[in-house]
Amino acid sequence: SATEAETVLSPDSHVVQETDYETLVLTKQNNMTTIRLNRPSRKNAINLQMYHDIIRALGEAKEDDSILVVFTGTGDYYSSGNDLENFNIQLDQMETVAQESSLLLKKFVATFIDFPKPLIGMINGPAVGISVTILGLFDLVYAVDSATFHTPFTKLGQSPEGCSSYTFPKIMGIPKGSELLLFNKKISAREAYNLNLVTEVFPTNTFEHEAWHRLQKYATLPNKALHLSRQLIRQLERETLHKTNEAECQLLKELWLSPDCASAIATFFQHKTRKM
Amino acid sequence: SATEAETVLSPDSHVVQETDYETLVLTKQNNMTTIRLNRPSRKNAINLQMYHDIIRALGEAKEDDSILVVFTGTGDYYSSGNDLENFNIQLDQMETVAQESSLLLKKFVATFIDFPKPLIGMINGPAVGISVTILGLFDLVYAVDSATFHTPFTKLGQSPEGCSSYTFPKIMGIPKGSELLLFNKKISAREAYNLNLVTEVFPTNTFEHEAWHRLQKYATLPNKALHLSRQLIRQLERETLHKTNEAECQLLKELWLSPDCASAIATFFQHKTRKM
Amino acid sequence: SATEAETVLSPDSHVVQETDYETLVLTKQNNMTTIRLNRPSRKNAINLQMYHDIIRALGEAKEDDSILVVFTGTGDYYSSGNDLENFNIQLDQMETVAQESSLLLKKFVATFIDFPKPLIGMINGPAVGISVTILGLFDLVYAVDSATFHTPFTKLGQSPEGCSSYTFPKIMGIPKGSELLLFNKKISAREAYNLNLVTEVFPTNTFEHEAWHRLQKYATLPNKALHLSRQLIRQLERETLHKTNEAECQLLKELWLSPDCASAIATFFQHKTRKM
Numbered sequence: 001s002a003t004e005a006e007t008v009l010s011p012d013s014h015v016v017q018e019t020d021y022e023t024l025v026l027t028k029q030n031n032m033t034t035i036r037l038n039r040p041s042r043k044n045a046i047n048l049q050m051y052h053d054i055i056r057a058l059g060e061a062k063e064d065d066s067i068l069v070v071f072t073g074t075g076d077y078y079s080s081g082n083d084l085e086n087f088n089i090q091l092d093q094m095e096t097v098a099q100e101s102s103l104l105l106k107k108f109v110a111t112f113i114d115f116p117k118p119l120i121g122m123i124n125g126p127a128v129g130i131s132v133t134i135l136g137l138f139d140l141v142y143a144v145d146s147a148t149f150h151t152p153f154t155k156l157g158q159s160p161e162g163c164s165s166y167t168f169p170k171i172m173g174i175p176k177g178s179e180l181l182l183f184n185k186k187i188s189a190r191e192a193y194n195l196n197l198v199t200e201v202f203p204t205n206t207f208e209h210e211a212w213h214r215l216q217k218y219a220t221l222p223n224k225a226l227h228l229s230r231q232l233i234r235q236l237e238r239e240t241l242h243k244t245n246e247a248e249c250q251l252l253k254e255l256w257l258s259p260d261c262a263s264a265i266a267t268f269f270q271h272k273t274r275k276m
Numbered sequence: 277s278a279t280e281a282e283t284v285l286s287p288d289s290h291v292v293q294e295t296d297y298e299t300l301v302l303t304k305q306n307n308m309t310t311i312r313l314n315r316p317s318r319k320n321a322i323n324l325q326m327y328h329d330i331i332r333a334l335g336e337a338k339e340d341d342s343i344l345v346v347f348t349g350t351g352d353y354y355s356s357g358n359d360l361e362n363f364n365i366q367l368d369q370m371e372t373v374a375q376e377s378s379l380l381l382k383k384f385v386a387t388f389i390d391f392p393k394p395l396i397g398m399i400n401g402p403a404v405g406i407s408v409t410i411l412g413l414f415d416l417v418y419a420v421d422s423a424t425f426h427t428p429f430t431k432l433g434q435s436p437e438g439c440s441s442y443t444f445p446k447i448m449g450i451p452k453g454s455e456l457l458l459f460n461k462k463i464s465a466r467e468a469y470n471l472n473l474v475t476e477v478f479p480t481n482t483f484e485h486e487a488w489h490r491l492q493k494y495a496t497l498p499n500k501a502l503h504l505s506r507q508l509i510r511q512l513e514r515e516t517l518h519k520t521n522e523a524e525c526q527l528l529k530e531l532w533l534s535p536d537c538a539s540a541i542a543t544f545f546q547h548k549t550r551k552m
Numbered sequence: 553s554a555t556e557a558e559t560v561l562s563p564d565s566h567v568v569q570e571t572d573y574e575t576l577v578l579t580k581q582n583n584m585t586t587i588r589l590n591r592p593s594r595k596n597a598i599n600l601q602m603y604h605d606i607i608r609a610l611g612e613a614k615e616d617d618s619i620l621v622v623f624t625g626t627g628d629y630y631s632s633g634n635d636l637e638n639f640n641i642q643l644d645q646m647e648t649v650a651q652e653s654s655l656l657l658k659k660f661v662a663t664f665i666d667f668p669k670p671l672i673g674m675i676n677g678p679a680v681g682i683s684v685t686i687l688g689l690f691d692l693v694y695a696v697d698s699a700t701f702h703t704p705f706t707k708l709g710q711s712p713e714g715c716s717s718y719t720f721p722k723i724m725g726i727p728k729g730s731e732l733l734l735f736n737k738k739i740s741a742r743e744a745y746n747l748n749l750v751t752e753v754f755p756t757n758t759f760e761h762e763a764w765h766r767l768q769k770y771a772t773l774p775n776k777a778l779h780l781s782r783q784l785i786r787q788l789e790r791e792t793l794h795k796t797n798e799a800e801c802q803l804l805k806e807l808w809l810s811p812d813c814a815s816a817i818a819t820f821f822q823h824k825t826r827k828m
Contacts (some may be wrong), residue, residue, distance in 0.1 A: 139730040159505040171725035173447035173472035178415040196725035222812035229711040260498040435781040449723035449748035534775040
């Protein structure tokens with residue numbers, strides 16, 4: 001995976017690549033810290049380890065001297081979302097797991113809410129679930145034109161998270177936000193752009209070059225003015241976001257323990273077993 | 277009118293059609309309760325009876341086992357809005373009528389604010405006034421491409437209601453929302469889509485089939501996850517909506533008793549008389 | 553400059569043109585008070601005198617019998633924003649100037665927040681900085697298709713004002729608002745329209761005629777209904793807007809005294825000197 005990262009970096013730049021993340025590749029270069037989701041064989045699904053790794057990586061990026069923090073994914077997918085393997089457990093463990101998962105999710109989302117630097121999404125392919133909803137907390141979202149955005153919560157007996165129950169209606173209004181959050185509609189990068197969830201869409205063959213080039217320019221802006229301006233924009237709704245996160249995680253814990261969700265997840269694993 | 281309803285229902289489905297609403301046709305089928313505004317000779321204008329009927333129908337839909345609740349209209353119009361015949365009264369009754377109308381409107385809008393299931397608008401033709409503004413409280417709004425949306429309040433000496441003074445600026449921003457709410461601009465279905473007030477626009481010849489087909493699919497989603505997810509999205513602003521409704525009804529009562537409004541309504545009835 | 557104003561007024565109308573503003577032309581006609589920024593040799597940059605003049609002109613427009621208040625600019629520019637000459641001072645004065653400028657800006661923006669009549673922007677050319685951000689407090693924004701909108705704060709070591717840290721994310725969402733407010737992106741009139749910051753875009757050759765014609769129609773609406781409807785829309789967020797204004801002016805004062813800003817402004821004056 002180091003090779004792939006290098007292709008987008010100019011040869012003369014100083015690159016520090018962290019190797020102590022099991023599920024991520026973390027790169028520091030030109031005032032940018034890039035966090036690359038790195039489980040391509042699982043379409044970058046977010047398992048428990050990746051939740052912990054991302055929280056730790058954001059803690060590191062917060063303290064380093066980067067000006068921008070960029071998320072992207074290895075391979076064809078950006079991320080297939082929450083790894084349902086997280087729920088592949090014995091029935092009598094379900095209550096404990098639901099409780100722990102709800103706490104972990106709340107901590108994960110809170111880390112994004114409180115993160116002090118501009119967060120950039122470089123969406124290199126399909127994005128699902130939590131990997132989509134959390135984009136409502138990002139500052140810029142650049143997407144390749146083949147990317148798709150899908151939040152299939154209700155059909156799995158679940159509910160929106162990542163503060164999307166607040167950010168999506170704010171960004172696109174309820175009449176369109178509901179089709180995504182309640183009715184499981186999958187949208188293209190272009191549709192996500194029209195809904196103001198994506199800042200700009202790039203053709204596949206120029207995505208890496210043009211979008212990264214723009215970020216490199218942005219990463220030279222005066223640090224203090226940029227970060228304090230961003231904080232100004234964010235501080236107005238931080239309290240609302242934490243309350244939303246709390247309510248979302250509370251509801252998810254309730255639904256994870258409900259028959260609808262258990263049966264949806266069971267169906268998922270049956271399909272999977274049949275495919276094997 | 278039963279005939280029209282049947283054309284959109286598959287022949288094998290179990291349909292219960294209520295007949296005890298004077299101004300509505302209420303149909304229950306396939307987990308959907310459909311409330312059809314049914315005064316086609318008056319372009320489905322909302323008279324006092326219809327306000328009361330809709331409040332009662334929503335009370336019934338809240339308790340039944342439907343998953344979605346759908347509004348549509350009989351004939352060419354969706355609804356021509358508040359029936360100005362409501363104000364065709366003796367001058368010395370105006371204060372009483374303004375007081376009662378304000379209370380009825382507040383109750384009507386509050387019923388939508390507190391309604392616990394997804395509300396769907398199937399906008400089959402022109403929509404005016406309160407029938408437009410209340411869409412800001414809906415979850416999905418599907419429109420036929422010949423539909424129009426018009427909120428001519430100020431030119432009748434009146435003011436916005438249905439919580440539109442909050443929802444429209446939220447959905448489309450003030451620079452565009454003002455042209456609708458303050459300056460009486462009539463917009464097409466396509467423009468309403470671009471403003472995020474309408475979820476999707478359908479060609480006339482596929483509207484019934486395609487939009488209803490999609491709703492039938494949505495009506496099979498897990499009930500609990502859907503309704504609790506919706507409640508999550510809504511609970512953040514319920515208090516703001518009730519405060520907005522209160523302020524809107526208060527202002528309308530004041531304006532109904534002002535000379536501007538009286539003269540606008542008088543002009544309306546003069547035009548009408550001349551046409552007869 | 554009286555000549556230019558007259559070209560857009562019908563010959564038979566009664567025009568009162570105020571002459572006691574140093575930096576503005578104020579015209580009253582047909583229920584509209586028009587405030588024209590009038591420093592064309594400086595691209596209508598807002599110097600200290602113009603801040604004071606606009607505050608005074610809005611005070612006058614508030615009390616007169618106008619129904620609409622319109623802002624536009626003389627010449628090719630709408631406004632190049634805050635005149636950086638305001639900072640062309642001795643270094644030992646900087647703390648005093650920053651303090652005074654912050655207070656003046658707060659008063660200036662508060663005048664817009666509290667202004668009781670519909671505010672219309674007729675954007676006749678490029679708009680920069682505070683002349684763009686303040687549009688988030690306007691009711692209608694009509695733009696000629698050659699207009700551009702640019703808020704280059706961070707690259708000058710500064711931060712957003714005019715309540716844009718609240719209004720822009722509300723109007724267009726953070727993923728697109730950030731590119732303007734944090735990353736200095738310049739956009740066209742058409743892009744500003746797509747972002748809902750601009751109500752409508754007009755071709756250059758019809759702008760004056762069509763946009764003004766529409767305003768003249770709007771200026772005949774019932775006064776009381778229009779102004780109270782507008783107040784209804786605005787009152788919900790007035791408190792938030794004043795808090796935002798306070799926070800923005802506080803941050804700007806801090807940044808004006810920081811090395812990043814001082815060096816950015818010094819660079820500006822060096823470039824200027826070189827050009828002379």
